Amino acid sequence: MSLDERKLDVLRAVVEDYIATQEPVGSKSLVERHQLRVSSATVRNDMAVLEEEGYIHQPHTSAGRVPTDKGYRLFVDRLSRVKPLSPAERRAIQRLLSGAVDLDDIVHRTVRLLAQLTRQVAVVQYPSLARSTVRHLELVTLAPGRLMLVMITNTGRVEQRLVDMPGPVGEEDVLDLRSRINEKLSGHRLSDSPTLIATLVDEAPAQLRPAMTTLSSVLLETLVERQEERLSLAGTANLARGTALDFPGSFRGVLEALEEEVVLLKLIGEVESPTTLRIRIGDENEYEGLRTTSVVSTGYGPGSVVVGGLGVLGPTRMDYPGTIAAVRAVARYVGELLAQN
Amino acid sequence: MSLDERKLDVLRAVVEDYIATQEPVGSKSLVERHQLRVSSATVRNDMAVLEEEGYIHQPHTSAGRVPTDKGYRLFVDRLSRVKPLSPAERRAIQRLLSGAVDLDDIVHRTVRLLAQLTRQVAVVQYPSLARSTVRHLELVTLAPGRLMLVMITNTGRVEQRLVDMPGPVGEEDVLDLRSRINEKLSGHRLSDSPTLIATLVDEAPAQLRPAMTTLSSVLLETLVERQEERLSLAGTANLARGTALDFPGSFRGVLEALEEEVVLLKLIGEVESPTTLRIRIGDENEYEGLRTTSVVSTGYGPGSVVVGGLGVLGPTRMDYPGTIAAVRAVARYVGELLAQN
């Protein structure tokens, strides 16, 4: 059975009212607050059908209806109207972000901004190493036989690793090693580098072999394989804003999920294109503790490249149109900002 | 009026029972669970005195007693018995921490460990820049006129800053600048460096003046004055473990406080000696949102130097002896670990 136009209108109205009031919505208040041009009895019939189809749900016999995850899904996919940000909001985003001085600052500002705009929990992934390209690699002698490897990426991210060399390395050798590595890796994506790194050792002259072997294994192990994906979180306090009903069962589970970086990374870090917006509603989330939440996420990056993800997490009854608009806009501005540097 | 020995025993018993059961404790159950060697009537009289003195409080006429902040304070200062960690726990701490590969890893492991041991929210401050000494400074040319300044401290912390120079700088000049800066600052505390930095410009030869001026102002502004104190947080989910009674009013206020780095830094970052343990109970906290919590914090660092703070935050009815032992032990092991590097 397909749903006709009016039933969809009713569903939309139910979702909107429930999001606004956070209380089960009845047929009577529906016809009062929306121009449905039919009586409450008709709406009741429609609601009965919607319930049968699984879009809304009745907590108990004599209560109003609440959207189900399936209902939110339909709402998001087909019913929600875009709710563009106000010019003031856009200006605020631009102003705030443009004041950033370095990558840490950018990420920090972004995550707080997003939390504030949406009044939800915001998550921003640092530009992923795998998706960045190497801009420059530096070798610094700390002590004889002890080097520091500093890598700077095109996204402004800087990583450093201490390297214990097999033996002391002379300063001219350090320079040589450095230029060899730079020549090979500069401009390349880190994810493409394993094969390149392999050739580094082969091409090195005999006396640099041991040193280069150590360096390349560090590069491979700590920068390519065990990539440290970092992220930043803000707005946790927003979770406690709603009523206890928002997270039936545990709230605590949600907090626990927020502490698991792996979970969050999976949640926001798997987007392929910056224009794709991903929305997971309630049960659609794989992670147990997040079954009562919804996640709106997208990728960001300079131009059409994605270097990381960002998103927002909140109760399933969140304001989807507003959240979507905010996430989109913030991602776009961050992308532009990264492109500038 | 001073409290005699038995009244103190009663207070201790009240605190211990309340912490264990989380329910107001009455005179009868007290004599049952502790060897007080007096009757419940006597205990009642003692309790009346304790209440008059402000150490315990009665939620309502016919209820048991609950410790006040003042009561906890007395308990902590004079009544609590040390509760040493089990050998197993000590071994676990040592094992876990010794696996750390770099500073980030140390801090990360420490904060999670602390949260797990105490079942509270744990906070660890990264070694403070002001309290660290400079081990090495490096200058890297990214592009003509654009340098990166990398600073490595004795605690393993690495900071980098992009510097836009007034004009292109030749490679030999970069080396010269680097050695001048290193010579002047290496081994010195960052907090002592402003005067040293000032002399850098004066002593530089004329052609290096402009470059050195820029560098020293960056050093001064971003590393000395606007020191980025970083911290790491874990165990937020533990806040949701207790009953709703734990944080009368708002829980949300606590979450908000946890997002304010400044507040947290003030809380755990002001310790002078690593042996000093600081405990703030309820109202003793300056920050509004933390008036329902207690904070146990201490400094840590290699040897007797303090380079940062760490601590634990939880409801006022937390297990003080256990928490104190855990915080002390973890701080000590972290200190030893830092001393090794």
Added chain:
DNA sequence: CCTGGCACTCCACAACAACGAGTGCCAGTC
């Protein structure tokens, strides 16, 4: 100074009633 005893307080909990929002269904209307 301590104790047993006793009257008193008052919260927690259960039982109960009244209310009303909301529903489903049906007969009637367009």
Added chain:
DNA sequence: GACTGGCACTCGTTGTTGTGGAGTGCCAGG
């Protein structure tokens, strides 16, 4: 056939009332 008004019904919410019991304060006696 689709919509509407009307009506009986359900059931959670709210308020009232009553009772049990944990806990207290106080007093008289050892």
